Amino acid sequence: MPRPSIILTASATLIALALAGCGGDRPATGAAVAAPASSVEAQTVAARVLPSLVRIRVVGVNPRQGKLDKYESAGSGAIIDATGHVVTNHHVAGKVRRVWCDLSDGRQVEADLVGTDPLADIAVLRLRLGGKPVPGIATWGDSDSLRVGDPVYACGSPVALSSSVTAGIVSNTRMVMPDFFARWADFFAMDGEQVGDLVRWIGHDAVIFGGNSGGPLVDRAGKIVGVNEIGLGSMGGAIPTVIARPVAEELIRSGTVARSWIGLDVQPRLPARADHRGALVGGVTPGSPAAVAGLRAGDLVTAIDGEAIDVRSPEELPGFNRRILIAPIGSDLKLAIYRDGKELAVVARTQARGAALGHDDEILSWGVTVRPLTRLSAVAKERASANGIEIATVQPGGPADSAHPRLEAGDIITAVAGKPVLALKDLPTSGGPVLLSVERKRLRFTAALNPSDAEPPPPPAEAGGAWLGLALLPHDATLAEALGKGTPVGLQVTLVVPGSPAETAGLKVGDLLTHFENEPIEITGTGDVDRFTAQVRRYKAGLSVNLGLFRTGTTSTVAVTLAAQPPTPRRYRDRVLEFSCREPSAEERAERGLSAGQPGLIIEGIQNAGWADVAGLSEEDLLLAIDATPTPTVAAAQTALTAARTARAATVVLHVHRKGHSRYVTILPEWPRTP
Amino acid sequence: MSRPYSAALLSTFVILLGSLGGASAAEPIVGPAAAPSAKEIFTRFGPALVQLSGTVKTTMKFSGNAMPGRESRLDAAGVVIDADGTVITSANVVDPGRMMQKAMKAGGSMSGMDMKMDVASEHSNLRLRAPDGTQVPAVLVIIDGDRDLAVLRPDAKDAAAQKMAGKWPALAAVATDKAEVLDQILVLGRLGAQFDRQFALTPVQVTAQISKPRPCWIVNGGSPGGVALTRDGRYLGLITIQLGEVDFSSMMSASQGMAVVPAAEILELVKSANAPAAK
Structure with missing residues (x-):
């Protein structure tokens, strides 16, 4: 199951290694290094930021094997206005089915996705506040004013723990994905977009970890200067507010980000073209505005709308891309071109770019x-x-x-x-x-x-075979030797099912089975019980078999008339709540101490990140009741769950027994749309 | 080692090659007069060998920890044993996770650690493909994991299945033939998709005869789900995999044997599948 924060952390491993030794462009200017952060300053910053911080818990979806598979993930965000808008990463909350936010005042509220932008890795949520005020509002700062060495604070919920603040300095103001990562472009892509095409990250050493994604990076005034996106150990990368803020604002305004496109593929100019500045055109999409304008591969774009361009390295590409992306759609871009020793001027009318990939x-x-x-x-x-x-x-x-x-x-x-x-x-x-x-x-x-949306059929019945009605454990040579007194090896009876053939034949807990049909029972150390049970199962019900028995120092042979195995326990799978329950077998009832008629269904088959899983239902829980209706049988559970589905209940409360305690589990289902 | 046809007069397996064109089932053929050629076997038994397809989702739990489920395409062969389309095949073929589960239960340990593995399978989109290419939805009715048998039926709710009812080319078992150790028998199966699912006939030898607790013949080859025939072309049973113990410390070597489950055993399972609890 992909966990976005972890994915990005993994990505950051490579980034961090690759960038070791690389510096930003500003330290060389000799900018004054700010005084280190003091604990008083940190406390002030924390007091300003923490009220606006949210921990985000999502159930997202990813396409896999013909279905949108759900996954559960967590991240961070900051409330940016009084109406409850929260800014975070696209990779945290951009593909959600459900999202909940833990606010700083202890409230947990559901939120809706307002809009998302994979290219900038920014998403905006809106809290369902129900008319109540937000506990705090973060304010935007100016990422362009940052210098290498400036103190910064990373805020968020590392590993989905509660809100934390860590301190560090700006390490790099224009961290980019180096060229040699191009071979892993698909790995780094998010919905087909390469964030590095647009973003130069703020590198910093405030400790962040998976779960910090989407949380704000703030300056010493407590203002947002970046949105944390990638990180490993001491090195993190945040999307600067110069990118994040306009994207967030546009998402709030229109739910999407409009960008321009002219169909140019651009790269840093080649060493062989060091004689002339510009951005090298690697290719032109046929029929695109750039093609219509007459651009072609090998051209150098030297200026856009009169502003000189030079792309010498990958660090300078995002700036070029941004210039085109933010141009108004339908506007005319005046491009100065250098081709074959001549300067040319062309005009390309921008078109709407759209997303790299459509919505899944x-x-x-x-x-x-x-x-x-x-x-x-x-x-x-x-x-x-x-x-x-x-x-x-x-x-x-x-x-x-x-x-x-x-x-x-x-x-x-x-x-x-x-x-x-x-x-x-x-x-x-x-x-x-x-x-x-x-x-x-x-x-x-x-x-x-041929479309087919039939529900998966119930599992097939298992062929019965014969049954003794015993629970057994191996009684090996070590145990036999420890007991002494000529105790043989075999299988010790640990439970006798009431009413079973074993009970009828007088077998008791503590008996040792040494022979089956006059053949010694081998104890090899692995699979002994299953092997014996399978052997019994192969016999026909109604046959009498001889069991060699060792009880209180005496050996004997007992004839047992085998019975047919009890029917396969009935199961019910709820496709909406995504779990199964079944009636316990006779052995399981005996093991759990359930008397006849005592309610209890065994929970199993909980779908990863399904609504039951998200609610905290656990395999092996014993289901006692659904919405206060006892569930002694699968049919009773099915009736109760069908009733909840018909009523489109906001919650389904399961009463379960787990490890000596009982508890209520509240499922918040998302019912299928009605036709 | 084949036996003369006269020695098997009690064998009353019949082949019902129903016409798919809407006519009634063909006259039963009661055994061949002499050892048949491969072509005769393909013609006679081939139509009863049908293709099964569908999706099987396998989820595994190691010591209680669930792994993400994995769906895979099911592509297997089965044998139609009545004109209503009841199909018998190897349980391990229909449910590959079962073999893994069985292996682990038989001797599951790895590097000295006890490892409990639970495998669960969910089937969907099951279909039977008739010889004329007609596909009908099917349901898995009953599985006998111990003897590696599975019974499927056309989905009675489906219109195409209803249309086919009573017309399936079936290999109808009404009694059991016999084989002895060192007898050579034939296994009729289908090759994979890369060979366009052509029929294949493999001679194998009976290496042991098991009588207790349930009868079967151990053979030295064949593919699970294949039809076991005597040399003179009479139905013996179904080829299954009987899995032995697995020792993970010695490179996962598995002792497994192919076994022919006699037709009478198969009929008994089908009968239990007809019981109300299995429906």
């Missing part, structure tokens, strides 16, 4: 996750048009994997029954076979898919 969605009846094409993802696939829906992941053996021919990740659905697909709603999710027009790279073909 799932079609359960197809067994796929899909995403609409965007301008950029279409370009990456060398397609002229962004029309169509891309299959991102496929459930093995699911309807898409069984289509004729099979669909694969990366396929693009361009039409259904000849009708062009422009949006997700154009894909039918039910009915008979669907005829699809599909593109796979340069291939074009038609496929037939």
